[in-house]
Amino acid sequence: MTSSATAEAHPNIALVKYWGKEDDVLNIPSSPSLSLTIDRLSAHTRVLPGSDSFLLNGELVQDPKTRAWTDRIRRELHLPAFGIESSTNFPVGSGLASSAAGFAALVTAVDSAFELGMSDAERSRWARLGSASAARSIFGGFCALEPRDGDCETSALFGRSHWDLEVVVAVTSRRRKPVSSTEGMVRCKETSPYFASWLQSCGEDFAAMRPAVASKDFEHVGEIAESNCLRMHAVMMGAVPPLVYWNATTLAVIDSLVLLREAGIRVFYTIDAGPQVKAVCADGSGAFVRERLRKVPGVLEAVLCRVGEGARVKGN
Ligand code: DP6
Numbered sequence: 001m002t003s004s005a006t007a008e009a010h011p012n013i014a015l016v017k018y019w020g021k022e023d024d025v026l027n028i029p030s031s032p033s034l035s036l037t038i039d040r041l042s043a044h045t046r047v048l049p050g051s052d053s054f055l056l057n058g059e060l061v062q063d064p065k066t067r068a069w070t071d072r073i074r075r076e077l078h079l080p081a082f083g084i085e086s087s088t089n090f091p092v093g094s095g096l097a098s099s100a101a102g103f104a105a106l107v108t109a110v111d112s113a114f115e116l117g118m119s120d121a122e123r124s125r126w127a128r129l130g131s132a133s134a135a136r137s138i139f140g141g142f143c144a145l146e147p148r149d150g151d152c153e154t155s156a157l158f159g160r161s162h163w164d165l166e167v168v169v170a171v172t173s174r175r176r177k178p179v180s181s182t183e184g185m186v187r188c189k190e191t192s193p194y195f196a197s198w199l200q201s202c203g204e205d206f207a208a209m210r211p212a213v214a215s216k217d218f219e220h221v222g223e224i225a226e227s228n229c230l231r232m233h234a235v236m237m238g239a240v241p242p243l244v245y246w247n248a249t250t251l252a253v254i255d256s257l258v259l260l261r262e263a264g265i266r267v268f269y270t271i272d273a274g275p276q277v278k279a280v281c282a283d284g285s286g287a288f289v290r291e292r293l294r295k296v297p298g299v300l301e302a303v304l305c306r307v308g309e310g311a312r313v314k315g316n
Contacts, residue, residue, distance in 0.1 A: 003113065003316055004046055004047060004048035004049065004113060004316050005046070005047055005109045005110075005112035005113035005313060005315075005316060006044060006045065006046040006047075006109060006313070006314045006315055006316060007044075007045055007105045007106075007108035007109040007112065007311055007312060007313050007314060008042050008043070008044050008045075008105055008311070008312060008314050009042065009043055009045075009100075009101045009102075009104035009105035009108065009137050009138075009310070009311035009312075010037050010038055010039055010040075010041060010042050010043075010101055010137060010308040010309070010311075011037075011038060011041050011090075011096055011097030011098070011100050011101045011137065012035040012036060012037040012038065012097060012100055012133065012136045012137045012143065013035055013036055013037075013038060013097070013167060013270060013272075013278050013280075014033050014034065014035045014133065014136075014270070014272065015034050015035060015036065015209055015213070015221065015224070015225040015228070015270065015280075016032070016033050016034045016202060016205045016206045016209050016224070016225070016228050017033055017202070017228055017229065017232045017272070018031065018033035018132055018133060018145065019031075019181075019184075019185055019188065019198070019232045019235065019236075019273075020185050020188060020189050020195065020198070020199060021132070021185055021186075021189070022147055023150070024186075026129070026151075026152075027128055027129055027130075027131070027132045028132070028147050028150070028151065028152050029132050029145060029147055029152065030147065030189075030199050031147070031198075031199045031202035031203060031206070032144060032145065032146040032147065032202065032203065032206040033133075033136070033144070033145050033202070033206070034142065034143070034144050034145075034157070034206055034209050034210065034213070035133070035136045035142070035143050035144075035145075036141065036142050036143075036165065036167070036307055037136070037137055037139065037140050037141060037143065037160070037307065037308045037309070037310065038167050038169075038305040038306070038307065038308045039305050039306050039307070039308030039309065040303055040304070040305040040306075040308070041088075041089060041090045041096065041101070041169065041303065041305065042088070042089060042101060042105075043086060043087070043088045043098065043101035043102045043104075043105045044086065044087050044088075044105065044314065045084060045085070045086040045102065045105035045106050045108075045109050046084070046085040046086070046109060047082050047083070047084055047106070047109040047110050047112075047113045048082060048083050048085065048113075049080075049082060049083075050081070050082070050083055051081065051083050052070065052081040052082065052083060053083045053084070054066055054067075054083070054084045054086070055083070055084065055085045055086070056086050056087075056092065057086070057087050057088060057092070058087070065099070065130060065131070065182075066084070066102075066106075066130070069103070069106075069129060069130045070082070070084070072129065073107075073110060073126060077114075077116065079110075079114055082110070082113065084106065086102060086105070086106070088101065088102070090169075090171075090303075091171070091174040091175075091176075092176070093176040093177060093180070094173060094174060094175060094176060094177055094274045094275075094276065095177060095245060095271070095272045095273050095274010095275060095276050096169065096171075096272075096274065096276055097133060097137070097272065099130065099131035099133070099134060099181075100127075100131055100133040100134040100136065100137045101134075101137055102130075102131075102134070103126075103127045103130030103131045103134035103137075104123075104127045104134045104137035104138050104310075104311040105311055106127075106130065107123050107126040107127045107130070107134075107138075107311075108123060108138070108311040108312065108313060109313070110126075111123055112313045120138055120139065120156070120310075121154065123138050123311070124136075124138040124139070124154040125152070125154075127311075128145075128152060128154070131181075132145065132152075133145075135152070135154045136154065137310070137311060138154070138310050138311050139154070139156040139310040140156075140159060140160045140307070140308055140309040140310040141156065141157070141158050141159040141160040141161075141162055141307055141310075142156075142157045142158040142162065142163075142213055142307075143155065143156055143157060144157055144206075144210070146206075156310075157210070157213065157214075158213065158214070160306075160307040160308060160309060162213075162216075162307075163213070163216050163307065164284075164306070164307070165280055165281065165282060165306075165307055166280075166281045166284070166285070166286030166289075166304060166305065166306055167278050167279065167280050167281070167286070167304075167305045167306070167307075168278070168279040168281060168286055168289050168290045168293055168302050168303070168304055168305070169276060169277075169278050169302065169303045169305060170253045170276060170277045170278075170279065170293045170296070170299050170301075170302045171276055171299070171300045171301040171302070171303070172247055172249035172250055172253065172275045172276055172277065172298055172299060172300065173247060173249075173274075173275045173276075173300070174300065177245060177273065177274050179243055180273075181272075181273045184236065184239075184243050184273055187239045187240075187241075187243065188235050188236060188238075188239045188243070191239045191240040192235045192236070192238040192239040192240075193238055194231075194234055194235045194238045195235055198231055198232065198234075198235045201228070201231055202228070205224050205227070205228045208220075208224055209221065209224050209225070212224060218266055218268075218282045219266075221268070221280075222266075222267075222268030222280070223268075225268055225270050225280070226268050226269060226270065228270075229269070229270045229271055233245070233246070233271065236273075245271070245273050245274050245275060246271070246275050247275040247298075248298065249275065249296065249297070249298030249299060250271065250275045250276075250277055252296050252297065252298060253269070253277040253279075253293060253296055253299065254269055254277065256292060256293065256296050257269050257277070257279055257289075257293075260289065260292060265281075265285050265288070265289065266281065266282040266283055266285065267279050267280065267281045267282070267285065267289055268280050277293075279293065286304045286306075287304060290302045290303075290304045
């Protein structure tokens with residue numbers, strides 16, 4: 001290790017979701033997904049020589065996923081022990097894609113600290129081994145993640161300047177979710193009667209989403225994204241025991257976005273494995289939508305984001 005290195009990465013918001021794995025060890029999704037990386041929310045991760053401790057937002061943590069990942073990369077690339085110091089400016093483990101930003105920043109910092117010279121595709125593969133959605137946060141703008149022949153391919157579809165969308169992230173709880181995404185996916189695959197049809201509809205949604213994003217057809221992108229999100233939550237709710245990631249405020253936010261849309265504001269919503277709502281806005285209406293969402297009782301914070309950059313090194 002030549003020196004310490006720090007990297008920054010952002011969460012990405014899936015417009016067509018990944019929910020279900022074909023291979024748990026290699027972390028290969030069962031269906032293709034498509035996301036946009038946002039700015040403003042970020043993980044800063046520093047990798048430094050010495051002890052193999054993991055400090056997350058100032059606290060020493062034992063995280064089995066991070067431990068398994070560091071053991072694996074050290075073993076495969078013959079690296080010495082290294083410590084990790086990571087901080088986020090948003091709540092972790094609550095459906096805001098902290099593991100996506102976290103693993104994308106981590107592999108970028110490891111690559112720089114050990115001068116490994118990884119390509120974007122290699123960093124994306126390593127990020128995926130930590131958390132599959134992290135493969136997409138290596139890239140800015142719009143990104144696709146597709147299972148292919150027992151492996152997985154990530155493609156940077158369009159850069160951040162392709163479309164000046166805004167995303168308002170409405171935080172409705174800062175609590176850690178009781179069931180992680182990894183565990184939730186296993187439960188859905190094993191018990192939800194809707195799982196097989198969910199995978200089929202993801203393939204169709206992905207095929208329709210790509211050209212809709214290419215042609216910046218906001219209404220069509222919104223229709224596909226909302227239906228894909230609601231179907232994923234239907235699969236979750238159909239699991240045994242059921243997985244309900246929403247709270248009452250989640251529904252209140254959806255309600256106010258539907259009212260805004262009826263009033264002519266071009267906006268759609270999507271929700272990941274947690275109670276937070278992400279409102280995607282066209283026409284520069286993000287600030288207006290944020291003010292509206294701030295007033296919804298139960299909303300703790302509403303953050304206005306734009307389409308963001310991929311993971312990058314920020315120094316030592
Ligand atoms: C609902 O990537 O966090 O946000 O691969 O097990 O770490 P693991 O899961 P993770 O799941 C993300 C699920 C999602 C949808 C998405 O981002 O595509």
